[in-house]
Amino acid sequence: MTTKEPPVTATGGPPPWVLRVLSLTTYVGIAGFVVAEIVQVAQYGTDGLLAASFLNALAWIVGVNAIIVGSGHLVMPDPVADSIGWPRGSPFQWEVGLAGLLIGVLGVMAPVFDREFQLAAVIAFSIFYLGAAVGHVVQRVRAHNTSPGNTGFIFWFDVIAPLGLIALYVAT
Numbered sequence: 001m002t003t004k005e006p007p008v009t010a011t012g013g014p015p016p017w018v019l020r021v022l023s024l025t026t027y028v029g030i031a032g033f034v035v036a037e038i039v040q041v042a043q044y045g046t047d048g049l050l051a052a053s054f055l056n057a058l059a060w061i062v063g064v065n066a067i068i069v070g071s072g073h074l075v076m077p078d079p080v081a082d083s084i085g086w087p088r089g090s091p092f093q094w095e096v097g098l099a100g101l102l103i104g105v106l107g108v109m110a111p112v113f114d115r116e117f118q119l120a121a122v123i124a125f126s127i128f129y130l131g132a133a134v135g136h137v138v139q140r141v142r143a144h145n146t147s148p149g150n151t152g153f154i155f156w157f158d159v160i161a162p163l164g165l166i167a168l169y170v171a172t
Contacts, residue, residue, distance in 0.1 A: 025072060026157050029065025036060060054168040055111040058118060061161050062107025062125045070100020085139065085147030103128055122169050126162035133158035 036056040040049060072080045074097035078088045086093075103124050110121040136155045139145040148154075 024153075025068050026065055026154055028068055029060045029063075030157075032064050033057060033060035050168070051172045054118075054165075054172045057165055057168055058107050058110040058121060061165065062110070062121060063104050064108070065104070065161075066100045066107060066125070067104030070097045070102075070104055073097030073100060080149070083147060083149035085143075085145040085150050099128060119169065122162075122165055126166060129158045129162045 033056055036059070037049075037053060040052045040056065044052070073093050077090075077093035077097070081088050081090065081093060103121075106121040106124055110118045133155060136150050136158065139150050145151070
């Protein structure tokens with residue numbers, strides 16, 4: 001019995017639609033955050049919304065999102081590398097995946113811990129994601145890398161999510 005291999009591009013990578021799907025994984029955390037916010041408002045109105053939004057952002061934007069993205073680097077490194085415009089087989093994929101997983105675990109745990117733990121999660125997330133945004137710009141300018149995983153939505157997420165999280169932390 002033979003197994004059919006998935007179609008690949010001329011360069012040996014997955015087809016473009018697979019790369020597009022991979023670039024959409026960040027939306028899972030955003031969707032979870034939006035649903036959590038809707039539930040919060042439906043149950044409690046706007047009372048305590050700012051504090052709840054901060055905790056929801058930690059759980060979903062930081063936690064779930066980083067676990068999904070980090071896991072992608074660990075279990076599907078070649079398609080993720082293709083979506084970012086990186087060379088396949090880089091040992092840094094493992095390290096980036098572990099860093100993402102670490103940040104995600106911090107984010108999921110943070111809502112049940114004190115402000116100091118939450119601040120540590122905000123700092124870890126912000127340094128990693130804002131640093132990644134700088135890396136995306138450098139790759140865009142120096143290597144002319146316009147891959148969806150480098151210059152697409154993920155770039156804007158890497159800038160806006162940490163800044164929004166920092167603002168929520170300060171506001172609460």
